Amino acid sequence: MVDLVKMGEQAVKAKYDLQKMQEADKNNALSRIADLLVEREAEILEANKIDVTNAEAAGMAPGMVDRLRLNNERIAGMAEGLQQIITLPDPVGEVLDTFERPNGLKIIKKRVPIGVIGIFYESRPNVTADAFGLCFKSGNAVILKGGSDAIHSNIAITNTIRKALTACGCNPDVIQLIEDTNRETATAFMKMNQYVDLLIPRGGAGLIKAVLANSTIPVIETGTGNCHIYIDEYADLKKAIPIIINSKTQRIGVCNACESLVVHKNIKNEFLPMLDKALKEKKVTVHGDAETAAILTDCILANEEDYGKEYLDLILSIKTVSSLEEAIAHINHYNTKHSEAIITENQAHAERFLNEIDAACVYVNAATRFTDGFMFGFGAEIGISTQKIHARGPMGLKELTSYKYTIYGNGQIRE
């Protein structure tokens, strides 16, 4: 078993070293790392080949093997990702507030790195470089725990990054990989709140649940999206169809894809047949309530479970409602607080929906697919938070920071 305490101590030491680095030096290191990833492509691909061969021998599904596989283009993509992070402004040191107290104390609230961040992820080895890049630029040391399937790839990528860091005179422990892939090591790591300030699990519901159940480190939940679109009685139906088709089918395996429609009964007779045609063209199966099934051909009757499901597939559930209020209550009951949309031309309805829906991102007349760090202009993201603590929605560099109060006195004591 790896020495997790030693790794924790090294990460803490590295965090202090990193926090003293200037932006230009961090950018220089990122550039050097990007170059070395491309230079050492052959070694990385060789390591990846072991993972892919093992996975295929173990009968891994082709879709999963594809996530695991690296090639020239994907390594170039990792390097390009780091180059993009160089162009993003360093958030550290930003003055967030300044105030003076009646006793003369001057208080400055400043943005600072979080410290040590743990990232749990599954089989995509490019996460190793992407997650490191965002943490490094925002001044955080990172300890990575990737999936066992990708272990040889992750070791090769991590070693390349550490080599480049050393060459730049940086402490290479700003990135450490837990090389043990057994569950006991993962669980032990989740208890290391003495060293690790934040844990971000990136992966499926099973991984996130395990982390929440075991971690004593603060966790940011990411990624589960049971996203709805509500077609209001005042919707422009011609606007609704492309938004729904885009949200459901542009990419089906992502957390900001639409999984469920809520349709006002006053428009169902006109709208559902229009929708049916568009969905059939894209081979989307509908699981609808009785009122939907009475209108749509080939509609499977939805059960309670359907409304709570993130299909990540060419399936869409449909629920009809009698009022905006009922739509809001339905969505707030079943959603995962990710992204929700209303299609309406009625301003009052739009505002009520925006205010009363409990989600990170609430849209009027736009696709749910825009909940994304790049689409928001953050440049990149470490994940999409579905909880309310610390950060909500797309998490970019700023969301990887905390703050501190620095206070200037001249002898003040408390009366």
Next chain:
Amino acid sequence: MVDLVKMGEQAVKAKYDLQKMQEADKNNALSRIADLLVEREAEILEANKIDVTNAEAAGMAPGMVDRLRLNNERIAGMAEGLQQIITLPDPVGEVLDTFERPNGLKIIKKRVPIGVIGIFYESRPNVTADAFGLCFKSGNAVILKGGSDAIHSNIAITNTIRKALTACGCNPDVIQLIEDTNRETATAFMKMNQYVDLLIPRGGAGLIKAVLANSTIPVIETGTGNCHIYIDEYADLKKAIPIIINSKTQRIGVCNACESLVVHKNIKNEFLPMLDKALKEKKVTVHGDAETAAILTDCILANEEDYGKEYLDLILSIKTVSSLEEAIAHINHYNTKHSEAIITENQAHAERFLNEIDAACVYVNAATRFTDGFMFGFGAEIGISTQKIHARGPMGLKELTSYKYTIYGNGQIRE
């Protein structure tokens, strides 16, 4: 056992009702509650008498019984606390950012309540009203779990608040008290992340550790303060003495009290005798390293454990160092990330200390005792966060909020 799921569902319903309330209506309810607490003083004191009698019969230490005891003045204090919260601005709805994307999407980032907050606390029954007031004003429903010692008092206070809320037409479930006081109920409650968005434990290290170990709800750690004052070689020693005495002795049982001094060796011969006299006047015992013991009479030799200890008593540890760097490393190793101070007239040393010390509040030439919501001008606080996620330092109304993105489109889809 109480029906925690039912309580969770009621809290979620109440959170949506509360989020629709205007500031004036919330203030009106707070005022009515403050009045009713005073009106029903006799009932509350009678309930408190049962708790105090039980505690005394069980042999509770007098200091603890004092924390538990209510009287006219303390009930008036609770009412006054609520009146003060009325004067604080409602943080909900504040626009934090507005930006437009190249595709015409207009994104508004708005402050929103967190939702449902759980508060764990120990034997001070006034926390029931204080914590409720802050959560209510910031739009959050609250589920309270107080100490078993104070259960009759907490029930009487909660019922009074609920009665006043009902009289105002508010959903009384914005405050619910877990009336079971057994540990199993508490542990089960910590797993209710489906209903509860944030858990804040207010109490000793044992309570906080138990919550961190068991909770699947995001937790904000509060309150542990192993606070240091570093007396630099460039300190104005006459400034240092009152700051140290104030930080150590003004109130000894609080988290922002000073527990440890770090003294530069170049000034130890001049400074320590001056300090000794001042400490002896206040009956403070010193646990110091060998260099300190060589100068101070009656100095107990400090062991490793001393430097990690939050004494909450008239005891102070002292460590001598040879450099600012050594002081920073010592403090970052032993502190609890709460409040740290440097006494120096050297601006460069001050800035290095402010930047490199990892703590919520870092002071130059002032007492650590100022880390407090009232002292910071926040008006009140729910606690002092010692973690880096979500909020750091004193947590007022703003720190009890999250945000959401509301996005206005006109048919945008993702290419």
